[in-house]
Amino acid sequence: xxxxxxxxxxxxxxxxxxxxxxxxxxxxxxxxxxxxxxxxxxxxxxxxxxxxxxxxxxxxxxxxxxxxxxxxxxxxxxxxxxxxxxxxxxxxxxxxxxxxxxxxxxxxxxxxxxxxxxxxxxxxxxxxxxxxxxxxxxxxxxxxxxxxxxxxxxxxxxxxxxxxxxxxxxxxxxxxxx
Numbered sequence: 001x002x003x004x005x006x007x008x009x010x011x012x013x014x015x016x017x018x019x020x021x022x023x024x025x026x027x028x029x030x031x032x033x034x035x036x037x038x039x040x041x042x043x044x045x046x047x048x049x050x051x052x053x054x055x056x057x058x059x060x061x062x063x064x065x066x067x068x069x070x071x072x073x074x075x076x077x078x079x080x081x082x083x084x085x086x087x088x089x090x091x092x093x094x095x096x097x098x099x100x101x102x103x104x105x106x107x108x109x110x111x112x113x114x115x116x117x118x119x120x121x122x123x124x125x126x127x128x129x130x131x132x133x134x135x136x137x138x139x140x141x142x143x144x145x146x147x148x149x150x151x152x153x154x155x156x157x158x159x160x161x162x163x164x165x166x167x168x169x170x171x172x173x174x175x176x177x178x
Contacts, residue, residue, distance in 0.1 A: 005049025009154040009161055010059075010099075011040040012092065013168070018071070018146025022085065022119050029083070029122040029133055036159045041071075041087055041119050041148070043096050046108045046156065056165055058102060059151055062095075063167040069095075069148035073119075076141055078134045082123035092117055092148065 014022070023039040047055055072088040096115040100107060122133055150168035154161035 005052070007156045008044075008047040008049055008052060008055060008164065009042060009156050010044040010047060010055075011042050011152045011154065012069070012148040013150040013152050013166065014039070014041070014071075015068075015147045015149050021144075021146075022121065025085075025121040029125075030120075031122075031124055034124045037161050039119055039121070040152075041092075041117055043092075043099065043115075043117075043151070044103075044107070044111045046111060047103065048106050049155070051103075051106060052153075052164065055103070056153065058099070059153060059165075059167045062098075063150055064170050066095075066169045068150075068169045071146050071148055072143065073145065074143045076134060076138050077118055078131065079120070079123060080130065081125055081127055082120060082130050083134045083137060084118035084120045084123075087117035087119060089117065089148070 019039060026035065026039045069089050069091050071092070073085050074088050075086050077084045077086050093115055096117075100111070100115075122130060125133075148169070150166060152166055153164040155164050
């Protein structure tokens with residue numbers, strides 16, 4: 001019998017204060033029955049589980065020399081049936097591009113699309129409800145910032161995810177964090 005492997009999801013590990021802020025918003029506005037994972041910034045939605053050892057090795061090597069990332073959260077984005085916080089971080093886009101090139105043979109159509117980082121605080125809601133929330137939150141939104149402190153690799157199991165491993169960025173940044 002051939003073993004089955006669950007897909008892997010790769011997300012950015014947020015600093016504690018940023019995670020708590022956005023996870024609170026997600027718990028407040030995401031439809032409760034559909035909110036099975038905490039607040040996150042996804043880099044890849046479905047990496048092949050059968051390549052987990054290689055992926056973990058790549059992540060370990062990268063994170064051992066990578067500095068934390070400065071993240072800017074300038075505005076909200078209307079998703080049609082939800083609301084997301086936009087993430088401005090050119091180094092995060094570069095990180096995504098680097099791994100997309102390394103893992104190009106494994107990527108799904110979704111993971112091959114142009115990377116537009118965001119953090120979803122509401123999804124799968126009726127469009128009118130989402131539009132109202134977007135307008136309410138936009139009226140009082142204050143740009144803020146936080147940091148990405150590492151990468152989290154998850155097993156996707158149909159609903160909640162289970163953590164496969166955490167990879168912290170190890171190197172201090174001696175350049176500007178833009």
